[in-house]
Amino acid sequence: MESTRTIAALSSAAGVGAIAVIRLSGPQAFSIVEKCIDSGRAFRDSPARHVKLYRFICPSSGKPVDQITAVKFFGPNSFTGEDMVELFCHGGEIVVEKVLSVLIGEGAYPARRGEFARRGFCNNKFDLMHAEAFLGMIESRSGKEYESSLEALMGTSAGRLVGWRERVKALLRDVDASIEFPEEDDVRKSSSRYIERIVEIRKEIEMEVEARGKSHIIEKGIIIPIVGVANAGKSSLFNMLVGYERSIVHWQEGTTRDGVGEEVHIGGERVTILDTAGLRDTDDPVEKLGIRKTIEYVSKAAQVIWVTPANSPMTHIEESLILEKAMGKIAVVISKKDLAEGAEKAEMCGEKKIPFIRSCLIDKGARDALVDFVAEVVKSRIGSLETSSLIRTKRHEIIAKRIIEELKGGEKAVAEGEEILAASLRRVLADFGELVGDTTNEDILDSIFSRFCIGK
Ligand SMILES: Nc1nc2c(ncn2[C@@H]2O[C@H](COP(=O)(O)OP(=O)(O)OP(=O)(O)O)[C@@H](O)[C@H]2O)c(=O)[nH]1
Ligand SMILES: [Mg+2]
Structure with missing residues (x-):
């Protein structure tokens, strides 16, 4: 099983720096690091999220490699949802290479691009929009891009998405109720408001997509x-x-x-x-x-x-x-x-x-x-320039446009019959699911996470 592998990678930028951050995630994260520390017990006994100074050694030769600090995160309370270690060594290229090769020698696998984030996503630590916000944050090259990624990261914009989704769900519940109990009066009354309710949601999403158009200007510079x-x-x-x-x-x-x-x-x-x-x-x-x-x-x-x-x-x-x-x-x-x-x-x-x-x-x-x-x-x-912190990528834009078209279809379907309307609303919900990653297939996940850097 792939997700039971323990992975390791350099998470800070490659090159020379004062400090480099190496991350490990997986069931053996603690035991691997423990073997590479000369006072392994001190590491084993150290509580979660506690920084300590250690001597990092090569277990087979016993030779010291570097002086490091390390922090343990117990799953599920970590970025990936698994046991994780963040290890800070000196930021020289050779040092990093040596530390990493010792960890790999002890059983860690080199992480692939975005593998930490992907594990976090698969363990429900965050949704896909949130994972993309990490990427946006790392890649943002302008103040405005940074701001909209930050908003997405802090979850400020996600509320709107949840709101739309809940409103479509409520609408679908009413339509389903009306299909099941066609005679009930109050259900009838609400059915006269179907179109109104769909248009309201559609217009809000359209405004967001329009704002995304303006973000293009900024993204390209x-x-x-x-x-x-x-x-x-x-x-x-x-x-x-x-x-x-x-x-x-x-x-x-x-x-x-x-x-x-x-x-x-x-x-x-x-x-x-x-x-x-x-x-x-x-x-x-x-x-x-x-x-x-x-x-x-x-x-x-x-x-x-x-x-x-x-x-x-x-x-x-x-x-x-x-x-x-x-x-x-x-x-x-x-x-x-x-x-x-x-x-x-x-x-x-x-x-x-x-x-x-x-x-x-x-x-x-x-x-x-x-x-x-x-x-x-x-x-x-x-x-x-008003920009959208919700519809930030081409993927979001494509799905949002599909939702808009589906809602338009729903507006027409009101006249065609409630079954058709319900089917249309179900497709809208599936699209919302795809946006946050509930129903996204492996290929799409691959294409998203492969854009991340190694170590994220
Ligand atoms: N005295 C003075 N000369 C200037 C000033 N700005 C530009 N020049 C001179 O005006 C001439 C034209 O400058 P450029 O920067 O080539 O003007 P341009 O608008 O690019 O011209 P074109 O490419 O031909 O359209 C040069 O000899 C400059 O040194 C200024 O503020 N004061
Ligand atoms: Mg000129």
């Missing part, structure tokens, strides 16, 4: 194009934000012809900044293509940075291609403040309530203020 007329200083700003001379800066107009993107962390969020071709009338076919791309970025991006020079008046192109098209999602950098005040442009931004900063983009000292400005812009943009 929000893309922010820097746009403006030719020679405004876009590439200068881009280089400043990414921290090195990524784009060519030149006094000639039309220097940048293609979108150049670079991922950066700004204000705790993962952002892709995009340098674009400057907007101007040109006959150059390549530049024209670049400009067409810029216009596309302006219309598609969730946030746009518009660079406009202080020393020249606003152009018609800026008015029609940026201001009009990106209203509500632009932030302005008024460049070349060393050459002119740019008072008119600043005034215009003030009037239209557009966030702006005046800057000299050839002054390296201006970088901090620009980064702070962009961080503020990113924060308020991402903060304004």
Whole structure:
């Protein structure tokens, strides 16, 4: 039996660190570690969740391997629901390798990806949504992703799911009762509310799926194009934000012809900044293509940075291609403040309530203020994007959409007969079951847990 094997793995990140965490789980977790500690009795007698310092040895040679601390967790009160040991050794690659190989020599099996979490799930320590929240927490690369994983991890969002499920169950009970006792009046009365009740649940799930759509923007990292007329200083700003001379800066107009993107962390969020071709009338076919791309970025991006020079008046192109098209999602950098005040442009931004900063983009000292400005812009943009802490993965999205379709079918089924409605509601419940992992098959579990790291 596979689950009776005792598994071991490095649970902290591979590489060099002060401390490494090695986990063991399974019926022999305690006895294996006990053999590898020179005062085995001290470990055996140590109570649960108690940290102690030990000398870790190789039992066959008796030679010391490392000085460690270890904690015991008695099943079912552990992450996996089994007996578990968390062992902290020194975080050198060789040390970890030696400790692990001693443990394996004493009968532990190297754990597969996500095997600890899978055992916890199989022992009902948490449901599948919760297990996926661990993964979300580990993988989150932006503050917003972290927040929604945290919400899922703390169980704040699960209440809504339980609520929907209970409401569908209650509805099914009423429908079943009505099938069984068709004459009873109060049952009849409730049947007139079937559609209403289904629509209510469906709309709530639809809102959640819609919010998931917005999470996509964040998961991929929000893309922010820097746009403006030719020679405004876009590439200068881009280089400043990414921290090195990524784009060519030149006094000639039309220097940048293609979108150049670079991922950066700004204000705790993962952002892709995009340098674009400057907007101007040109006959150059390549530049024209670049400009067409810029216009596309302006219309598609969730946030746009518009660079406009202080020393020249606003152009018609800026008015029609940026201001009009990106209203509500632009932030302005008024460049070349060393050459002119740019008072008119600043005034215009003030009037239209557009966030702006005046800057000299050839002054390296201006970088901090620009980064702070962009961080503020990113924060308020991402903060304004409502995301779902419930429908967080493609899997959730697919099942939630199936539930929505099934509920729509249920709405129609009310007219077709209660048996058909009941069958439809049963399918909805099965889908909810799949979401939390009650009715999920082995292949799906394999595909979920294989995305975890080894040691989780
Ligand atoms: N004095 C001054 N010059 C600047 C400033 N910002 C940019 N420049 C200069 O303006 C010229 C154009 O800068 P770029 O950053 O290449 O401008 P761009 O908007 O990328 O231009 P295109 O790619 O041609 O559309 C360069 O010579 C820069 O050194 C500024 O704040 N003050
Ligand atoms: Mg450029």
